[in-house]
Amino acid sequence: MKTTNWLRRPGVWAVTSALMLGGFAFAGSSAAAPNDAGARQSQVRIDRAPADAPKCDELATASPSTSDSGLDVQRIIARGKLVAGIDTNSYLWGSRDPDNGAIQGFDIDLVHALAAAILGDPNKVQLLAVPTDQRIPALQSGLVDVVVRTFTHSCAREKQVSFSADYFTTGQQILVPHGSQVSGLNDSIKGKRICTATGSTAESTLQATPYKAQEVPVANQLDCLVLMQLGQVDATITDGALAVSQHAQDHSLQIVPGQLDTEYYAVAVKLGSRDLVARINAVLQSYIANGGWQQSYDTWLKSYTGHEATPPAAHYTG
Amino acid sequence: MATPATTRPAPTRPDVPGPAGPQVAARRGGGLTAALTGTPPRRLQTGAALLALLALLFGVLTVWQVSSRSSAADNVVNHSQPLSDDAAQIFRSLADADTTAATAFLQAGAETAAVRAQYTGDIATASQLLTKAAAQSGAGDPGQQWITELNAQLPVYAGLVETAKADDRQGYPLGGAYLRYASAQMQTQMLGEAQNLYTAETARLHSDYADARSLPWAALGLGLVLLAALVRAQVRLFRETNRVFNPGLVLATLGATVALLWLGVGQAVASSYLADSDSKGATPLQVLNQAEIEALKCRAAENLNLVARGSTTAYETAWDQDKTTLSGRLAQAQSTTSGDATAQQSMSAALTSWHDWQSRHDTAHDANQNGNYDTALSDTIGSGTGTIDAAFTSLKGSLDTAAAHEQDQFRSLADSGRGATSLLAPGAGVLAVLAAAGVVMGVNRRVAEYR
Numbered sequence: 122m123k124t125t126n127w128l129r130r131p132g133v134w135a136v137t138s139a140l141m142l143g144g145f146a147f148a149g150s151s152a153a154a155p156n157d158a159g160a161r162q163s164q165v166r167i168d169r170a171p172a173d174a175p176k177c178d179e180l181a182t183a184s185p186s187t188s189d190s191g192l193d194v195q196r197i198i199a200r201g202k203l204v205a206g207i208d209t210n211s212y213l214w215g216s217r218d219p220d221n222g223a224i225q226g227f228d229i230d231l232v233h234a235l236a237a238a239i240l241g242d243p244n245k246v247q248l249l250a251v252p253t254d255q256r257i258p259a260l261q262s263g264l265v266d267v268v269v270r271t272f273t274h275s276c277a278r279e280k281q282v283s284f285s286a287d288y289f290t291t292g293q294q295i296l297v298p299h300g301s302q303v304s305g306l307n308d309s310i311k312g313k314r315i316c317t318a319t320g321s322t323a324e325s326t327l328q329a330t331p332y333k334a335q336e337v338p339v340a341n342q343l344d345c346l347v348l349m350q351l352g353q354v355d356a357t358i359t360d361g362a363l364a365v366s367q368h369a370q371d372h373s374l375q376i377v378p379g380q381l382d383t384e385y386y387a388v389a390v391k392l393g394s395r396d397l398v399a400r401i402n403a404v405l406q407s408y409i410a411n412g413g414w415q416q417s418y419d420t421w422l423k424s425y426t427g428h429e430a431t432p433p434a435a436h437y438t439g
Numbered sequence: 440m441a442t443p444a445t446t447r448p449a450p451t452r453p454d455v456p457g458p459a460g461p462q463v464a465a466r467r468g469g470g471l472t473a474a475l476t477g478t479p480p481r482r483l484q485t486g487a488a489l490l491a492l493l494a495l496l497f498g499v500l501t502v503w504q505v506s507s508r509s510s511a512a513d514n515v516v517n518h519s520q521p522l523s524d525d526a527a528q529i530f531r532s533l534a535d536a537d538t539t540a541a542t543a544f545l546q547a548g549a550e551t552a553a554v555r556a557q558y559t560g561d562i563a564t565a566s567q568l569l570t571k572a573a574a575q576s577g578a579g580d581p582g583q584q585w586i587t588e589l590n591a592q593l594p595v596y597a598g599l600v601e602t603a604k605a606d607d608r609q610g611y612p613l614g615g616a617y618l619r620y621a622s623a624q625m626q627t628q629m630l631g632e633a634q635n636l637y638t639a640e641t642a643r644l645h646s647d648y649a650d651a652r653s654l655p656w657a658a659l660g661l662g663l664v665l666l667a668a669l670v671r672a673q674v675r676l677f678r679e680t681n682r683v684f685n686p687g688l689v690l691a692t693l694g695a696t697v698a699l700l701w702l703g704v705g706q707a708v709a710s711s712y713l714a715d716s717d718s719k720g721a722t723p724l725q726v727l728n729q730a731e732i733e734a735l736k737c738r739a740a741e742n743l744n745l746v747a748r749g750s751t752t753a754y755e756t757a758w759d760q761d762k763t764t765l766s767g768r769l770a771q772a773q774s775t776t777s778g779d780a781t782a783q784q785s786m787s788a789a790l791t792s793w794h795d796w797q798s799r800h801d802t803a804h805d806a807n808q809n810g811n812y813d814t815a816l817s818d819t820i821g822s823g824t825g826t827i828d829a830a831f832t833s834l835k836g837s838l839d840t841a842a843a844h845e846q847d848q849f850r851s852l853a854d855s856g857r858g859a860t861s862l863l864a865p866g867a868g869v870l871a872v873l874a875a876a877g878v879v880m881g882v883n884r885r886v887a888e889y890r
Contacts, residue, residue, distance in 0.1 A: 204810075209748040247810045370609075
């Protein structure tokens with residue numbers, strides 16, 4: 122099968138559900154951070170923006186439209202099925218229930234909402250597990266219509282794919298074992314072994330600090346949890362949404378309060394599919410308005426994050 | 440004693456030359472030789488003593504060389520081949536445990552008793568064989584290091600697998616990450632050590648084979664020297680006495696000839712049987728072991744790809760590589776066993792299963808690519824006859840049958856090889872003593888004639 126050749130690429134160790142592989146180098150420079158969680162405490166906020174960082178508005182997106190006449194929307198309707206690139210290894214976001222095989226989570230709820238709005242049936246979906254580093258190629262080759270996979274909206278990625286309105290706010294956080302004295306990227310973390318996923322924003326965050334030599338790189342943020350449970354690392358840096366996911370799988374972990382930066386998740390489609398972006402934005406608008414977003418948040422995330430949350434406000438650009 | 444030859448000349452030897460005495464001794468040079476060969480009977484006695492010594496030396500050398508070859512052959516059969524096979528079995532058990540752990544993980548809550556028993560059995564077998572191998576290898580043994588490391592890692596691995604299952608049953612993707620971590624420990628560390636152990640044990644097997652099969656050149660050479668000396672002695676005696684046969688020396692010559700032939704032919708036959716036991720037994724067995732190990736790797740890659748659930752393409756890549764290696768190993772196993780109808784039958788069955796496996800893999804792969812994970816899962820680990828699991832089990836069964844046959848071949852050929860020299864050491868020893876006695880007896884009769 123020609124379309125599946127991307128899965129055969131040699132030597133690829135994709136990250137199970139790490140979010141921000143290389144894509145967030147610019148988040149620190151973002152001017153728009155309206156939903157940035159307040160508590161920063163003693164955190165060192167890292168400004169990692171390179172001098173030549175492209176400036177863009179990460180909240181900017183096409184205005185919503187309920188029109189189904191666009192080519193990309195028509196293709197989905199003609200097929201009668203929405204093909205979505207998802208993750209099956211991010212607990213609470215997209216994971217498989219081993220008892221009944223159902224794939225479920227906050228991202229999966231959104232995929233069903235998209236299918237319900239565009240095709241009239243939430244179950245007219247085909248869920249394809251896509252490795253982290255294959256999210257963009259899968260869209261480019263047309264293997265999937267949308268990627269809903271804790272995918273961060275970044276200016277660099279806007280050159281390769283098109284993003285919908287952002288639907289979740291998150292940021293880098295530090296996870297430590299119970300009883301750890303680590304309070305942030307400061308003297309308290311000196312000499313500790315710090316786990317990050319190779320190529321992730323967490324890695325570049327760490328590399329910009331004096332503690333870069335303490336990095337223990339792994340292929341996948343979930344591998345950090347394995348290493349932490351086996352006592353092989355003392356701290357993990359990953360984004361907040363996945364820190365919550367790890368914490369949900371091991372309650373003895375502590376999430377150090379405060380975020381190191383601010384990032385947004387969005388639905389990604391093939392570059393230039395403006396009609397589909399507009400259609401998805403309309404779905405997101407009503408999904409948020411009719412309480413679907415809130416209900417999904419309450420089901421999957423609220424009891425783990427321990428606080429209320431609202432979706433980021435989109436900047437529609439017409 | 441003055442000059443008995445002149446005072447009492449042998450009546451039957453009128454043409455015997457006069458006393459050679461000092462001139463002869465002087466001609467032969469050396470004071471000691473002169474003293475020892477002062478007179479013809481002395482000379483005869485000295486010559487006889489040297490000949491007898493040569494015969495005894497030949498006997499001792501033969502017994503020693505044959506015994507060391509026999510004990511090397513015994514080592515092949517009783518020690519190094521079983522250890523090499525055990526090392527392969529350790530590797531197989533570990534690889535099978537890894538494969539089966541992934542199957543059990545994929546079965547999740549519905550883990551079958553058979554799969555559970557297989558996993559437990561693999562861990563127990565590996566553990567027992569490691570203990571056995573540790574007991575049989577001495578300090579400084581090249582395999583010792585790998586045995587120690589494997590012994591330390593096995594319980595850790597088993598613990599990781601249990602943690603993976605426990606997390607999975609909670610519904611946590613962490614379980615999959617644990618299983619991949621456990622499998623990485625197995626694939627990158629433990630199987631490497633098991634491979635090193637196998638290589639070390641197989642190197643010892645080859646060294647024992649070489650020892651057992653080497654021809655005893657020193658004994659053969661000395662035997663030829665002995666024969667030549669016996670013939671030369673008889674020729675000289677004939678010239679001196681005009682008697683064609685000296686019964687003692689003839690007996691000695693016969694004994695030496697038989698011993699030499701027995702030695703040469705026996706060792707050549709043994710060596711040839713041992714060579715066959717290697718080429719028609721041990722070597723095909725090694726190739727079959729390698730093929731089975733590759734089959735287990737393929738199966739592990741396939742299972743772990745489903746465990747990873749699209750989080751990585753690493754297992755797809757591993758399958759593609761292992762698949763090529765396995766095809767190569769199976770072709771090698773088929774050509775190595777080409778002269779053996781029984782093994783060929785198993786091999787063609789194995790190749791059929793491998794063919795089925797690959798086409799079923801492609802079907803399951805396509806299903807997975809189209810998002811039909813559950814279909815791919817049941818195609819891969821399901822219990823029906825059309826599943827990958829069925830093809831894998833059948834391939835493994837055929838390889839096991841072929842391996843058992845090769846093991847029998849090895850044992851029977853190696854036993855024939857050992858049998859060919861079983862009486863050689865004591866027999867050659869007795870013949871050498873007989874030859875020595877013959878020399879002494881024959882020459883003494885001549886010497887008596889001088890009195």
